[in-house]
Amino acid sequence: MISRWLLPTLILGLAACTQRPDKGPVVVSAIGARAAFGDVNKRSPDLTQRLLLDSTAQGLVRFDAAGQIEPGLAERWIVIDSGRTYIFRLREAEWSDGEKVTAADVATILKRAIAPGSRNPLKPFLSAIDDVAVMTDAVIEVRLSRPRPDLLKLFAQPELAVLRMNPIGGSGPFRIAANDRGALLLRPAIDPARSPDDEAAQPSPEQDVELIGESASRAVVRFATKLSDYVAGGAVADFPLVAHSGVAPTNIKLDPAVGLFGLAVVRREGLLASAAGRAAIAEAIDRSALIAALTSDWGAPVERLLPDKLDSAAPPAIPTWTTLSPDARLAAARAQVAKYRATNPGPIVVRIALPAGPGGTILYGQIAARLILIGVQSVRVAPGAEADLRLVDAVAPYDSARWYLATACVVCSPEAQAALTAARDAPDMASRGQHIAEADGLLASDVAFIPLATPLRWSLVALRLKQWQGNPRAWHPLNRLRNDPT
Numbered sequence: 001m002i003s004r005w006l007l008p009t010l011i012l013g014l015a016a017c018t019q020r021p022d023k024g025p026v027v028v029s030a031i032g033a034r035a036a037f038g039d040v041n042k043r044s045p046d047l048t049q050r051l052l053l054d055s056t057a058q059g060l061v062r063f064d065a066a067g068q069i070e071p072g073l074a075e076r077w078i079v080i081d082s083g084r085t086y087i088f089r090l091r092e093a094e095w096s097d098g099e100k101v102t103a104a105d106v107a108t109i110l111k112r113a114i115a116p117g118s119r120n121p122l123k124p125f126l127s128a129i130d131d132v133a134v135m136t137d138a139v140i141e142v143r144l145s146r147p148r149p150d151l152l153k154l155f156a157q158p159e160l161a162v163l164r165m166n167p168i169g170g171s172g173p174f175r176i177a178a179n180d181r182g183a184l185l186l187r188p189a190i191d192p193a194r195s196p197d198d199e200a201a202q203p204s205p206e207q208d209v210e211l212i213g214e215s216a217s218r219a220v221v222r223f224a225t226k227l228s229d230y231v232a233g234g235a236v237a238d239f240p241l242v243a244h245s246g247v248a249p250t251n252i253k254l255d256p257a258v259g260l261f262g263l264a265v266v267r268r269e270g271l272l273a274s275a276a277g278r279a280a281i282a283e284a285i286d287r288s289a290l291i292a293a294l295t296s297d298w299g300a301p302v303e304r305l306l307p308d309k310l311d312s313a314a315p316p317a318i319p320t321w322t323t324l325s326p327d328a329r330l331a332a333a334r335a336q337v338a339k340y341r342a343t344n345p346g347p348i349v350v351r352i353a354l355p356a357g358p359g360g361t362i363l364y365g366q367i368a369a370r371l372i373l374i375g376v377q378s379v380r381v382a383p384g385a386e387a388d389l390r391l392v393d394a395v396a397p398y399d400s401a402r403w404y405l406a407t408a409c410v411v412c413s414p415e416a417q418a419a420l421t422a423a424r425d426a427p428d429m430a431s432r433g434q435h436i437a438e439a440d441g442l443l444a445s446d447v448a449f450i451p452l453a454t455p456l457r458w459s460l461v462a463l464r465l466k467q468w469q470g471n472p473r474a475w476h477p478l479n480r481l482r483n484d485p486t
Contacts, residue, residue, distance in 0.1 A: 057170020
């Protein structure tokens with residue numbers, strides 16, 4: 001008799017032996033809430049909402065399958081005035097109700113994102129925008145007070161999708177064709193510039209996408225049983241689910257994501273009140289072991305804040321403790337904890353906010369075991385709870401050193417914050433780079449952030465999705481999955 005505990009594994013194993021047929025809509029499980037529109041200027045969207053926005057309410061520009069910029073609502077653009085003016089010419093496009101999209105519509109929506117009361121998650125990085133002006137019915141001009149060479153990568157983010165709220169909808173590249181209890185059928189929008197007699201104006205069923213928002217466990221089971229083609233939005237918390245899913249290794253994809261993955265110091269008390277005490281925590285963690293506990297394919301350990309020079313005037317600042325051998329790091333950390341305890345008797349407890357899920361449990365186990373070795377006890381708390389250290393896991397939306405530093409600076413020294421503000425307000429790229437370099441050095445010496453790795457981003461991808469490509473943004477547009485893109 002087959003054990004009831006083995007039966008699910010056998011079912012998944014049998015399913016893995018068959019290939020999902022290459023016909024019908026592409027079924028996508030997004031790890032997140034149900035697919036529904038939300039106002040990104042009031043609340044940050046989750047992965048399902050971001051995919052829906054990108055699919056039905058594209059921005060001026062978009063990311064292609066490789067994470068590079070391609071036209072969206074704007075068919076072309078130019079950058080003038082030493083990077084202080086972007087001029088976009090809009091292509092012919094229609095809202096979901098058939099009305100024409102105008103430059104005035106686009107300008108109004110973009111102004112909402114940067115308005116004083118906006119809570120758009122990208123707003124802190126759009127402060128250089130002075131105005132979005134309507135030049136003609138099809139041309140808008142974005143005027144900046146300071147040059148921003150990476151502005152297009154921000155405009156390509158779903159948070160800056162051009163979504164009309166009343167009636168709600170966007171310009172494509174998909175339209176919502178059906179809504180079955182939160183599972184949305186997306187169908188390619190008809191190009192208004194095409195001839196009504198053009199046969200290509202009628203999409204085939206294979207060009208449709210069914211978008212489902214659900215938990216990681218349900219998404220993995222759906223894929224493993226050949227009921228979906230793609231699981232999007234996997235992160236560190238749920239990666240261990242894949243190992244027990246029966247999914248073939250060829251279907252498991254990891255992005256070469258760039259960004260931050262580490263512990264931000266959010267409470268500077270006790271041992272964490274001094275830079276030396278914070279450095280002791282940084283020294284104690286075995287990054288290689290932490291990474292190997294999840295997957296050796298994750299990438300290399302990270303010990304510095306900036307991955308490269310980027311737009312800084314200097315190479316990345318290297319924390320002084322990184323020059324020590326692993327054994328010397330542990331010894332230095334123990335000595336610092338002992339020094340602190342000599343004047344502060346009693347247990348040393350650090351609360352660490354980590355995500356739920358088996359991946360979060362593995363992370364906590366690795367970190368807690370190392371902290372015990374230096375005489376520090378730890379308590380795992382939920383991401384939104386009061387904590388001393390909090391995991392920051394974020395993919396960089398654009399390639400600026402200031403993004404890394406500002407995101408890492410959850411609680412940092414006044415000097416570092418002043419340098420970041422000066423970098424933001426710098427009138428030219430040269431002075432901006434100098435202030436960024438200064439902030440980088442200050443954050444490194446202050447030990448305001450403890451880098452661990454790069455963001456772990458994974459997907460499950462059916463072989464029929466020939467266009468899927470891993471990329472640094474870890475972003476995969478739903479109209480760029482198959483060989484016959486819309």
